[in-house]
Amino acid sequence: MNHEEDELNELLILFYFGYRTFTEKPNQMIQKYGIQRVHHRILFFIARIPGITVNELLTVLEVTKQALNHPLRQLTEKGFILHKPGEFDKRYKQLYLTDRGVNLERELSKVQQEQMKTIFTKLGGNHQEAWVDVMKELSSVRPGQKFFKDLFLTKNSETNINNK
Amino acid sequence: MNHEEDELNELLILFYFGYRTFTEKPNQMIQKYGIQRVHHRILFFIARIPGITVNELLTVLEVTKQALNHPLRQLTEKGFILHKPGEFDKRYKQLYLTDRGVNLERELSKVQQEQMKTIFTKLGGNHQEAWVDVMKELSSVRPGQKFFKDLFLTKNSETNINNK
DNA sequence: AAATTAGGTCAATAAGATTGACTTATATGA
DNA sequence: TCATATAAGTCAATCTTATTGACCTAATTT
Numbered sequence: 001m002n003h004e005e006d007e008l009n010e011l012l013i014l015f016y017f018g019y020r021t022f023t024e025k026p027n028q029m030i031q032k033y034g035i036q037r038v039h040h041r042i043l044f045f046i047a048r049i050p051g052i053t054v055n056e057l058l059t060v061l062e063v064t065k066q067a068l069n070h071p072l073r074q075l076t077e078k079g080f081i082l083h084k085p086g087e088f089d090k091r092y093k094q095l096y097l098t099d100r101g102v103n104l105e106r107e108l109s110k111v112q113q114e115q116m117k118t119i120f121t122k123l124g125g126n127h128q129e130a131w132v133d134v135m136k137e138l139s140s141v142r143p144g145q146k147f148f149k150d151l152f153l154t155k156n157s158e159t160n161i162n163n164k
Numbered sequence: 165m166n167h168e169e170d171e172l173n174e175l176l177i178l179f180y181f182g183y184r185t186f187t188e189k190p191n192q193m194i195q196k197y198g199i200q201r202v203h204h205r206i207l208f209f210i211a212r213i214p215g216i217t218v219n220e221l222l223t224v225l226e227v228t229k230q231a232l233n234h235p236l237r238q239l240t241e242k243g244f245i246l247h248k249p250g251e252f253d254k255r256y257k258q259l260y261l262t263d264r265g266v267n268l269e270r271e272l273s274k275v276q277q278e279q280m281k282t283i284f285t286k287l288g289g290n291h292q293e294a295w296v297d298v299m300k301e302l303s304s305v306r307p308g309q310k311f312f313k314d315l316f317l318t319k320n321s322e323t324n325i326n327n328k
Numbered sequence: 329a330a331a332t333t334a335g336g337t338c339a340a341t342a343a344g345a346t347t348g349a350c351t352t353a354t355a356t357g358a
Numbered sequence: 359t360c361a362t363a364t365a366a367g368t369c370a371a372t373c374t375t376a377t378t379g380a381c382c383t384a385a386t387t388t
Contacts, residue, residue, distance in 0.1 A: 007296045022175075048174075053335090063375090065335070066337085069336065089385075089386070090334095090385060112176060113172045119298055119301040119302065120298070123294075128172075131295050132168070134291055138181065139181035139182050142181040227345075230345085230367095231344065233367065235343095235344085253365085331388075332388090333385080335385105336382080338382100343374100345373080345374080346372075347370105348370090350368085351366100352367080355363080357362085
């Protein structure tokens, strides 16, 4: 058994500890706002797709609407997000970040990016690209990720469609 | 902004979806035994360090003893682990996998390894090594990981020490 | 007018974790 | 030997995140 295979035995530990480290700083930062991991994810996806609807968001996150409802309301109460009824169909609730929300999301993203950047810089070579490639392969099989990708492309060209 | 930096904006999504994919199959497999993620992690660490004590295990996992107590008892009741009082100090409870436990742990590890192996093979080059390097950097800052490494080295040479 | 859809809400349940307090058994040091 | 410390177990209350199921309103579509 070679060195690389040896380390495959420790996949679980790498993922477990790696994910804990990756989320540790943002978790501490958001604590003072009384929010948690799930709220960060929500902020993240609304930042990527402003105007995303509730149904789209829960499809992306792969959770139920009951699971989404409470944190979403908390984020609204705390002034991080706001919603507008859909322009063409008022049943849809379109979600946007407030300025406050944009700032928080950026702050959290920045910490995670800098943490990873430090590691990529230290290791050098093609470590960043290789790591991203592998994680994208894992992510690519998720229905939520597929849905997100489609949404991302659609919504990016939506302005044009709407103004036709 | 170049391609690589672009992808750094999506770190959270890569980790979130990646971790979900990574744990999806084992989660399905252990469901039929009525156990969950935390039980898999416990099995994993006992497999790596047979004879680990309760206190050592909760230090590695970075959880409280109350959080460990219940799943540990379940695993004992279901016949996946057993314990022996410490040879030199009977207060210590040393944890071991039963044959059943060994088999389950192996089965779960195998699924995760094969999933990753498929990706590494597809991507080729030094993707595996690079990915492991990055995850090790993230893991290395965890107190639980440090403690685990020390334990791993100590317990591996313990037989010699005990037979002095 | 009826059916469908988007979203909200209530209730019950569950896993996984926390803090705090207390008990038992064992070991150790003054 | 007695006091203290340590390893582990347990009880209780609480919390977050999630689930399934049922039911409601409002808006839209057929």
